[in-house]
Amino acid sequence: MNRRLSMIAVPLGVVGILLLLIVPVPAWMLDALIVVNILFALVILLTTMFVKKPLDFSVFPSLLLVATLFRLGLNVASTRLVLGEGYAGQVIAAFGHVAVGGSIIIGAVVFLILVVIQFVVVTKGAERVAEVGARFTLDAMPGKQMAIDADLNAGLITETEARRRREEVSAEADFYGAMDGASKFVKGDAIAGIVIILINIIGGITIGMVQRGMEIGDALNTYTLLTIGDGLVTQIPALLMAVSTGMVVTRSNSETDMGDSAAAQLMQSRTALGIAAGAAVLMGFIPGMPILPFLGAGIVLAMLAQRVRTRERTAEQQARADEIEAAAPRAETTEDLLAQARVHALEIGLATDLVDLVNGSADDLLARVKALRRKLAMEMGFVIPPVRTRDSVELPPSTYSIRVAGVEVGRGQAPPGRALALGDHLESLPGEPTIEPVWGLAGKWVPTESRRNAELLGATVIDRVSVIVTHLSSIVGDHAARLLSREDVRVLTEGVRAENPAAVEELTPTPLSLAEVQRVLQGLLAERVPITDLPRIYEAVSLRAKTTTDPELLVEAARDALGAVLPAAFADDGVLRVVMIDPMLEQRMLEGLRPSEHGSQILLPPETIERVLTGVRDRIRSAEAEGGRAVLVCAPALRPAVHRLVAAQSPGTPVLSYQQASAGAATIETVGVIRSDAELPA
Structure with a gap:
């Protein structure tokens, strides 16, 4: 009932305002409507003081238009009563006699002062602020959209959060654009108030003298006081709405309302x-x-x-006490020494001038790493270990390093006060040239104050934290197999047992131990195959394990069971681009296939192997240069050995068997063929 009433309240109110312009209203009803008008303006003014950001009151421009129309309707209704009956209710009479002491001169001066305050001071300033705010908001939209896309691509936010932020940016632009236009309503309302009061005075004197035979003094006193009272009861709400407009357009985003912010800052x-x-x-x-x-x-x-x-003083004493407590020597226990000697699975080392990245805010390095762990868990199927962050005096200034199991696997730069600009034509910007650590793109570390200039040049600007988190995400993907521990496998297995107990009972502890299951899952992660569909993986592996426990064959069984998941990861717009191996060369590879302790190997002359690898690398790069990704396909028996061979020189090159490539719904397009040895380029 309340929701339906809210839906029809505003339309009914607008219809009522239109009736004010046409149908005469009695004096008592005009009194009630004037009181509603004043209180409505007061409620809006108080609401603008308690909102934390302008978008919390995004309906304000529409309310401003309705309120302006309401006041104009009251002006018409009161004018009709003043000129027709010489009386417009108790409220207008009170403002005309009590508020200004019954003096025409005082009333006129008060009215003019209100008009000057509203029109010259408040309205003019609010109009200018709204115009500048709308212009700056529209100019900043591309940069904000690019920042959202960069955070989404880096895995720092989800698709839902990115969509919410885009909608907020769009709503902010619409709001300030609407406020720019709504400020014209306030300006027009002030002008209309002056014109209406002049018309009422001239019309009232004319009617009093011509139609009612009043002396000029009596007509002037009667109608001028009523007109001034009418002007005051409409200009006071108009002034409140003008102040509300100024409050909204000058309000910055804050975590507190205006009262708390003002008290804390003053x-x-x-x-x-x-x-x-x-x-x-x-x-x-x-x-x-x-x-x-x-x-x-x-x-x-x-x-x-x-x-x-x-x-x-209280804050200083507390800070001093915290410093003394932190500096007090503490006896190192055996547990402390063991904790310091423990090798962490993932670790980020920061130079001493980069510790400001860990500042405890909602957007610092630790918070972004937490969001990254959540994203990677959804993508890969297991939770990566906690990331330890520490400062290191051994690192050069502005340098960070990423370690996996105590071994440094990545290093980069994140200079304080800088942002990474990626793009062309950055020569005019100040800063140091650099190479982006993940994709190897040329960029430049520009001062943060030059961020806007870089965006105007078409560059993608990334903050320092996003650079580190993106680098960490790439390294985790490359080393996911090393990060999957035995305990992780146990937890994952127990989770599958709760939903699909049959799949686990047929797999472990017989015919496979937990360690052997771990090797299978690590084999999948090593080729960036997600293990999110564990029940299907376990069912396929348990069936294959009845005939063999070879990890390589078990991994292939799991890959075949995943079906369309594998080609879908590399298809673009429903097209899977493949590089094939010439049948004659593939036959020679099959003949040279030999089992070994570390998996199957292909025994061919070294020069043949070198030319095959060169052909694969050239054709994959050629496909990428044309704007698409490509995968290498081969016979199922060769796939593990071919992948092991290619990965040594071209890490990240996907290798699928014919069955795996054709399992999905994507259209297969051949973009290259690795010819036989005799036809390979010299």
Whole structure:
């Protein structure tokens, strides 16, 4: 019921306003509508003070239009009563006689002062702020969209969060654009108020003298007071709406409302409050000045300054106590030494000038790493170990390093006060040229104040934390097999047991141990195959394990069971581009296939192997240069050995068997063939 009432309240209100313009209303109803108008404007003004950011009150431009139309309707209704009956209700009469003491001159002066305040001061300033805000918001939209896309690509936010942020950016642009136009309503309302009051005065005097035979003095006194009262009851709400407009367009995004923000920021300087208190007392002793108001204000300011001083002392004592506690020597226990000697699975080392990246905010390095762990868990099927972050005096300035199991596997730069700009035509920007550590793209570390200039040049600008997190994400993908521990496999297996107990009971502890299951899952992760569909993997492996426990064959059984998942990861727009091996060369490879302790190997002359690898590398790169990805396909018996052979020189090159490539719904397009040895290029 309440929801339906909310849906029809505004349309019914607009219809009622239109009726005000046409149908005469009695004086008592006009009194009620004027009271509603004043309170409505007051509620809107107070609401603007308590919102934390402008978008929390995004309906304000529409309300401003409705309120303006409502006031104009009241102007028409009151004008009809003033000129027709010489009486427009108690509210207008009270404003005309009580509020201004029944004086035409005082009323006119008060009305003109209100108009000047609204039109010249508040409305003009709000109009300019709204115009500039709309322009800056629209100019910043491309950069904000690119930042959202960069965070999404780096895995720092989910698709849902990215969609929410894009909608917020779009809503912000729409809001400031609407405020730019809505500020014109306030300006037009002020002008209309002046015109209406002049028309009412001239019309009232004319009607009083011509139609009612009143003397000019009586007509002037009667109709001018009513007109001024009418002007005051409409200009006061108009002034409140103008102030509300200024409040909204000057309000910045904050975690607190205006009252809390103002109190915290005005009381941040004890010196400022103390000087103001002294100035107030001194002004009270100026001859002719009333001493009590100045003395009272000075005492209040002095009390506030003392309160700030007490708060600062408490904070200093607490900080000193924390420093003493942190600096106090503590006896190292055996557990402490073992913890320091323990090798962490993942570790990020930061140079001493990069510790500001770990600042405890919602967007610092630790928070972004936490979001990355959640994203990778959804993509790979297991939770990567916690990432330890520590500072290191051994690292050069502005340098970070990433370690896996205590071994450094990646290093990069993240200079303080800089952002990474990727793109062409960056020569005009200040900064140091660099190479992006993941994709090897040329870029430049530009000062943060030049970020806007870089975006205008078409560059993608990435903050320092995003650079580190993106690098970490790439390294985790490359070393996922090493990061999958025996305990992780146990937890994953117990999870499958809860949903599909039959798949686990047929797999472990017989015919396979937990260690052998771990080797199978590591074999999948080594080729970036997600293990999210564990029940299907376990079912395929348990069936294959009845005839063999060879890890290589078990991995192939799991890959075949995943079916369309494998080609779908490399298809572009429903097309899977493949590089094939010439049948004659493939036959020679099959003849040279030999089992070994580390998996199957292909025994061919070294020059043949070299030319095959060169052909694979050239054709894969050629396909990528044309704007698409390509995979190498071969016979199922050859796939593990071919992958092992190719991975040595071209890491990351996907290798699928014919069955795996054709398992999906993608259209297969051959983009290259590795010819036989006699036809390979010299």
